Amino acid sequence: MTSTKLSRRSLVLGTGAAAGAALLPLRSFAQAKEIKLGQTMPYSGPASAYATIGKVEQAYFKMVNDNGGVNGRMINLLSVDDGYSPPKAVEQVRKLVEQDDVLALFQTLGTPSNSAIHKYVNAKKVPHLFVATGATKWNDPKNYPWTFGFNLSYQTEGEIYARYILKEKPNAKIAILYQNDDYGKDVLAGVKRVLAGDKAKMIVAEATYEVTDPTVDSQILTLKASNADTLINITTPKFAAQSIRKVADIGWKPLHFINNVGASVGSVLTPAGLDKSVGLITVQYYKDANDPQWKDDPAMLAWRGFMGKYYRDGNPADASNIYGVIAAELMVQVLKQCGNDLSRDNIRKQAENIKDFKSGLLLPGIAMNTSATDHAPVEQAQLSKFDGKQWVLFGPVLGGAG
Incomplete structure (x- = not known):
């Protein structure tokens, strides 16, 4: 030197x-x-x-x-x-x-x-x-x-969820729970980039929470009352576990997306209840230790x-x-x-x-x-659904438009 x-x-x-x-x-x-x-x-x-x-x-x-x-x-x-x-x-x-x-x-x-x-x-x-x-x-x-x-990118993640909804459930009524900061708003921006124009009316309810809130129970009740049949859940682990549990406990059965940062089996789904987490959809870009396909990897x-x-x-x-x-x-x-x-x-x-x-x-x-013009090392992911024991990957590797 x-x-x-x-x-x-x-x-x-x-x-x-x-x-x-x-x-x-x-x-x-x-x-x-x-x-x-x-x-x-x-x-x-x-x-x-x-x-x-x-x-x-x-x-x-x-x-x-x-x-x-x-x-x-x-x-x-x-x-x-x-x-x-x-x-x-x-x-x-x-x-x-x-x-x-x-x-x-x-x-x-x-x-x-x-x-x-x-x-x-x-x-x-x-x-x-x-x-x-x-x-x-x-x-x-x-x-x-x-x-x-x-x-x-949180926006890429939001785009992937929205494109999946458009393809698989084009008449969805979507409720969104998100953390009231740049993180929550970034995933939301990705969703809304895809659900623009006449598709924006698919979003029927939004609710926010602060990281200092004790629970998000009231927000979940409000979102259920909108008659939404799809929930995009943009939460960190503590609130992700709370919301998954509350959705199940009140008998709400939406198509439920949980963002990647709140999708850990160990720190989120297990505390929430694995039985209450069945059917959740997220994105993954790295292997899951709970997935048996990687047992001998x-x-x-x-x-x-x-x-x-x-x-x-x-x-x-x-x-x-x-x-x-x-x-x-x-x-x-x-x-x-x-x-x-x-x-x-x-x-x-x-x-x-x-x-x-x-x-x-x-x-x-x-x-x-x-x-020098791209400081984002990870730009692809794959959709995954929780079956009660582990996340199960499905579909192709995807990226975002933005």
């Missing part, structure tokens, strides 16, 4: 044998010893079901380190709690960047939290990689060149071995533990491509140069790609 790429700040390094202290540039010291990444996660608060993502990613990096690290360097992921609170996320990210001196941010979780730090990290020119949210705004390299998405066997050794407390039935490993694999791929140039500029350059990356945990036919 050349001196022009070194941080201007310095760190005093001393040893017991040395009478004086050597001044070494902080960034070169960090790179010589480790690759320091920062992350905020909802280890507490209304989205704490996602906390396992941060834990499984730390476990994955430990496995990588135990096998020699990346280009001989160890990955050090500083994963801190933001409680799914935007002000707390701002506070924590400022500390990670300005005090802990992380090289890059990785998988900061949540649309509200990432929205709060979006301008700051781009002004600081800190790589803001593979955020754990599918909001479309993360793919805006012209205005936010340091931010990269990861999840399937080499990548899934390797993942189970990893979980058994490095994350024994993790629930293999929780889809988030596969999701987190795929994100960590992609991060490692970027670091490998960086070689010995671990400048922030090169990290961004390599994050824009993902070519047909195929994690064994992705569904067949789905690969990750990025470019």
Whole structure:
């Protein structure tokens, strides 16, 4: 690495044998010893079901380190709690960047939290990689060149549901429940992009909730009263489980779509009741550990071995533990491509140069790609229906129009 790429700040390094202290540039010291990444996660608060993502990613990096690290360097992921609170996320990210001196941010979780730090990290020119949210705004390299998405775009997901309804149930009366923020509104925008013009009247009711609400029971009752026969459910795990249970308990039997981020068998459907989840439809872009077709799949066997050794407390039935490993694999791929140039500029350059990356945990036919004009690595998914035990894939691999 050349001196022009070194941080201007310095760190005093001393040893017991040395009478004086050597001044070494902080960034070169960090790179010589480790690759320091920062992350905020909802280890507490209304989205704490996602906390396992941060834990499984730390476990994955430990496995990588135990096998020699990346280009001989160890990955050090500083994963801190933001409680799914935007002000707390701002506070924590400022500390990670300005005090802990992380090289890059990785998988900061949540649309509200990432929205709060979006301008700051781009002004600081800190790589803001593979955020754990599918909001479309993360793919805006012209205005936010340091931010990269990861999840399937929420708008693409909404489009897929709406196109399926048009094909299979063209006279549907649709009710929509969504979180009242950029995340919920993004999926909704995808639905409405397809259900435009005279098709807009198919939507007969909408209801929102706040992440601070105790339940969504009243919203479900209101939506049922609209006489809708189709429900698009745009909720995070806590509220997804509540709504699935409430729909069943009041005897409502709509064609029920649950968005991907609220579709984990372990953290959503099991608490809601597997019997109450039969018939749900979602989209998937990675393999489901509960699906027997992957029982002897080499990548899934390797993942189970990893979980058994490095994350024994993790629930293999929780889809988030596969999701987190795929994100960590992609991060490692970027670091490998960086070689010995671990400048922030090169990290961004390599994050824009993902070519047909195929994690064994992705569904067949789905690969990750990025470019200088496209910061969204995942752009395809497949529909899936829950049969009471596992999600069952059906139909072709699909993408969005927008």
